[in-house]
Amino acid sequence: MRQRTGIRRRAVIILSAMLALGQSWPAAAYQTYGVQVGSRLAPVKWSGLPVRYFVADRGTTGVTSSQFRDAAARAFTTWQNVATAAVSAQFVGFTLAEPDEEDGQNTMGFLSRPDLERVLGTTNYLIDDTTGEILEADIFFNSAFQWSVASAGESGKFDLESIILHETGHLFGLGHSALGETQLQAGGGRRVIAAEAVMFPIAFSTGNISDRTPRADDIAGLSEIYPRTGFSSSSGSLSGRVTKGGQGVVGAHVVAFNPATGALVGNFTLDRQGHFTISSLAPGPYIIRVEPLDDAELDSFFDDSTISEVDINFRVTFYQGFIVVPPGGGSQPFEVQVTAK
Amino acid sequence: MKTRTACVLAAVVMVLGQNDGASAQAPAGAAESRAAAPAPRMSPAARQPGRARSFELTASVFFLAPSSLGTSSANLTSNDLSGTAYRWFSASGEFRGAPGIEVRASYNVTRAIAVEGGLTYSRPVIAFTVANDAEGASGFTAPGETVSQFFFDASLVAYLSRYRFAGGRARPFVEVGAGYLRELHGQTSAASGYFALESGQVYHAGAGVKYFFRPRPTGFVKAYGLRFDARFYVRNGGFTFDGSHSKTFAAGGGLVVAF
Numbered sequence: 068m069r070q071r072t073g074i075r076r077r078a079v080i081i082l083s084a085m086l087a088l089g090q091s092w093p094a095a096a097y098q099t100y101g102v103q104v105g106s107r108l109a110p111v112k113w114s115g116l117p118v119r120y121f122v123a124d125r126g127t128t129g130v131t132s133s134q135f136r137d138a139a140a141r142a143f144t145t146w147q148n149v150a151t152a153a154v155s156a157q158f159v160g161f162t163l164a165e166p167d168e169e170d171g172q173n174t175m176g177f178l179s180r181p182d183l184e185r186v187l188g189t190t191n192y193l194i195d196d197t198t199g200e201i202l203e204a205d206i207f208f209n210s211a212f213q214w215s216v217a218s219a220g221e222s223g224k225f226d227l228e229s230i231i232l233h234e235t236g237h238l239f240g241l242g243h244s245a246l247g248e249t250q251l252q253a254g255g256g257r258r259v260i261a262a263e264a265v266m267f268p269i270a271f272s273t274g275n276i277s278d279r280t281p282r283a284d285d286i287a288g289l290s291e292i293y294p295r296t297g298f299s300s301s302s303g304s305l306s307g308r309v310t311k312g313g314q315g316v317v318g319a320h321v322v323a324f325n326p327a328t329g330a331l332v333g334n335f336t337l338d339r340q341g342h343f344t345i346s347s348l349a350p351g352p353y354i355i356r357v358e359p360l361d362d363a364e365l366d367s368f369f370d371d372s373t374i375s376e377v378d379i380n381f382r383v384t385f386y387q388g389f390i391v392v393p394p395g396g397g398s399q400p401f402e403v404q405v406t407a408k
Numbered sequence: 409m410k411t412r413t414a415c416v417l418a419a420v421v422m423v424l425g426q427n428d429g430a431s432a433q434a435p436a437g438a439a440e441s442r443a444a445a446p447a448p449r450m451s452p453a454a455r456q457p458g459r460a461r462s463f464e465l466t467a468s469v470f471f472l473a474p475s476s477l478g479t480s481s482a483n484l485t486s487n488d489l490s491g492t493a494y495r496w497f498s499a500s501g502e503f504r505g506a507p508g509i510e511v512r513a514s515y516n517v518t519r520a521i522a523v524e525g526g527l528t529y530s531r532p533v534i535a536f537t538v539a540n541d542a543e544g545a546s547g548f549t550a551p552g553e554t555v556s557q558f559f560f561d562a563s564l565v566a567y568l569s570r571y572r573f574a575g576g577r578a579r580p581f582v583e584v585g586a587g588y589l590r591e592l593h594g595q596t597s598a599a600s601g602y603f604a605l606e607s608g609q610v611y612h613a614g615a616g617v618k619y620f621f622r623p624r625p626t627g628f629v630k631a632y633g634l635r636f637d638a639r640f641y642v643r644n645g646g647f648t649f650d651g652s653h654s655k656t657f658a659a660g661g662g663l664v665v666a667f
Contacts, residue, residue: 220489248484248494248542261484261494271487282485326480326499326536326649350594351604352553354499354538356482356545383545385538389552391594393603 099288100242102199109199111192112240112292117155118204123176124161127210130227132161132176134216139175141279142231146239149281151290151298151347154239166207169193175206175234183209185256187270188230190237206234213273220276229271229278236266236281241288242368243268245320246333249362257363263331268367283330287347294347304346305390305398308336309357311381311405315341318369318377319405320360323353323390335360335368339376350394355386357403381405457620457631457666458567458579464514464522464618464667466635470660472508472530475643477501478650497541501552501649503656506532508557510660520567524585528559534593534647553593555647556602559610561587578619583639586611591646608645614638618664629665636661 101108122136130138136158143156159172166174180186186209193203208214208230215221216228247262249269259269264284271278281289290298309319315336321343322333328349336343359379360368369377384405390398457464479500483493508530516522533554539547563585571580587610594604620633638659648654 246484248496259487261486261496263484263496274489275487277485277487324482324497324499326501327647329480329483331482331484331496352534352594354482354536356497356541358543383541383543385545385548387548387550389534389536391553393594393600399597 099292100240102194102196104197104199110240110292111194111199111201114198114200116153116293117157118173118238119157119159120173120175121159121162121164123166123174124163125176127177127179127208127214129224130177130214130216135176135227136161138216138228139231139235141228142235145232145279145281146235146289149286149289151286151295151302152293153295154289154293156235166205167191168205169203171203173204173238175231176208177210177214178207179210180207181211183211187212187225188234190234201238201240204238206231206238208234215274220274222274224273225270226274226276226279229265229276232279232281233265233270236285236289239289240292241266241285243363244284244288244333245335245360245363245368246282246284246322246331247362264333268363283328284332287332287345291347298347300395301350302347303350303392303394303396303398304344304348305353305355305392305401306342306344307355307386307390307398307401307403309341309343309403309405311378311407315339316378316381316405317341317373318360318365318379319343319381320358321345321403322356322358323348323392324356325349325351325353327351344397348392350392352389352391355390355401355403356383357381357386357405358383380407382408456623457633458516458519458618460516460518462516462630462666464516464664466510466512466514466662466664468510468512468635468637468660468662470508470510470528470637470658470662472503472506472532472641473657473659474505475503475641475654475656477503477534477648477654478652480649495540495542497538497545499536499538499649501534501536503532503555503557503654504535504551506530508658508660510662512563514565520569522565522567522581524561524563524565524583526559526561526563526585526587528561530557531555532557536649553595556592557646558590559587559612559641560590561585561610561612563612574619577621577633578617580615580617582613582615583637584611584613589643589646593647606645606647608643611642611644612639614640614658620664620666623666629667631666633664633666634661635664 100111124132126132164174166176188208190206213224214227215224220226244264244266246264247267248260249257263282265278309316319336323345334345361379365374386403481498482496486492486494510528512524512526514522514524534552536552537549563583565581565583568580589608589610591606592602616637618635620631623631641656643654
């Protein structure tokens with residue numbers, strides 16, 4: 068029986084190192100990637116835009132390659148329309164290459180991978196680990212699932228444009244967001260109850276087209292990596308620590324809520340001291356909520372070496388005050404003390 | 409030119425000093441004559457506060473009552489085909505009650521009607537309450553930040569002459585007004601400046617009473633008195649959690665000087 072829920076995994080080894088302990092990435096307002104270059108972390112990003120991409124000249128049931136191309140174009144346009152970020156992509160043409168070949172070209176298309184029974188799509192990168200520059204990115208979509216390009220979505224089929232938007236978010240360098248609530252299913256896997264980021268690692272159900280629109284968390288991430296002129300001086304950040312019994316908490320999910328706009332932007336504590344930073348925030352007062360990372364598999368966010376240190380045994384906790392984010396700067400550091408469940 | 413300037417000045421003095429019922433049509437020559445005269449003594453009626461075409465200044469302290477800033481929900485997008493909101497938690501805000509200061513300049517157009525301009529300043533604290541957390545986190549209320557709030561308003565005041573009391577010295581009035589709302593906030597620390605500016609409109613309606621002591625027989629100041637106000641304010645714009653109008657009461661009193 069076909070799974071109705073799929074986990075979209077980012078592929079890759081080189082990326083998982085970015086979130087290792089002790090490698091706090093201070094410019095992350097969501098999970099972005101970086102590579103250790105000497106003593107610093109270089110962001111994983113394209114050095115030249117537009118990103119030129121090919122589409123595999125192979126459709127799947129209900130979706131032709133031309134329809135795939137059009138859905139991809141809509142997804143890229145959505146990212147390009149983010150007012151505070153400067154990204155662009157260009158369709159080059161159809162190709163007979165597979166979307167998992169290291170061939171110097173960026174290819175996306177369908178592959179049949181029934182063995183990956185919960186994976187809807189995957190983005191693979193080739194990265195220059197001395198600079199963080201993305202050299203190549205391929206995205207495959209698992210044709211073992213039913214796909215739709217219908218404008219209003221289609222019952223029983225995953226919305227291709229939504230999933231392309233997620234995977235092309237990875238292509239630009241975004242990691243996974245934890246802004247979502249899920250419940251475990253009897254047959255295994257998780258069902259999304261609600262989410263507020265296209266980059267949440269578990270897809271909405273079939274027929275749902277809500278993820279065609281980036282949310283505040285996605286926009287903050289993209290704007291952090293590819294800021295438009297003036298964005299850095301008009302946005303701000305907040306930073307602090309999450310502690311439990313005086314010790315730093317690893318892997319806590321910290322969310323900043325702007326009560327005036329309703330925007331939610333999150334990040335994680337990324338070192339043993341429990342430090343976190345949330346950047347690319349509109350100036351203003353924020354309410355801070357800290358929760359354990361228990362709504363998706365930990366390997367959606369951290370590599371194996373880190374997962375063992377992630378602490379999910381604490382209660383959801385709010386910081387009891389506003390944190391004010393100034394434009395072009397950072398908040399006063401603050402500490403959120405959590406307690407064990 | 410010098411002559412003309414002198415005439416204008418003299419005419420102003422005439423207007424300020426005239427009696428409510430007296431004619432202001434004094435000959436130009438007479439006006440010059442009175443202006444040149446040292447400290448002319450006027451009839452007691454001419455020095456009564458509240459007469460037509462006279463000015464008053466008021467300095468007051470008051471208290472702004474707490475007011476709701478609305479409720480904002482931290483929503484996730486539900487995994488259903490309607491894409492409805494899933495409330496993760498909610499946050500509501502309020503301005504806590506705060507003292508303030510105010511200065512008002514009034515011009516009595518007639519004995520019954522005055523126009524006023526006012527500047528009101530207060531520093532209310534925004535408090536917020538978190539509730540309804542989807543994962544059961546405890547709700548709480550905490551102070552948020554302090555806002556420097558200014559009202560710049562113009563008002564119309566109507567005196568209720570038939571309800572005078574205290575021998576006619578206490579003059580009740582009602583007032584309505586509108587103006588500009590300016591709020592400064594966003595201090596990252598007590599020592600830092602504000603970086604956020606919110607603006608909007610403020611409307612008010614209220615009532616009060618002015619009580620003047622016995623008029624002074626001479627001098628530029630005609631009388632001193634006390635003024636008490638109670639107002640209902642509606643803010644449109646400014647800092648809110650949900651874009652709604654916020655409403656509040658204010659009451660206070662101060663010293664009023666009649667010229």
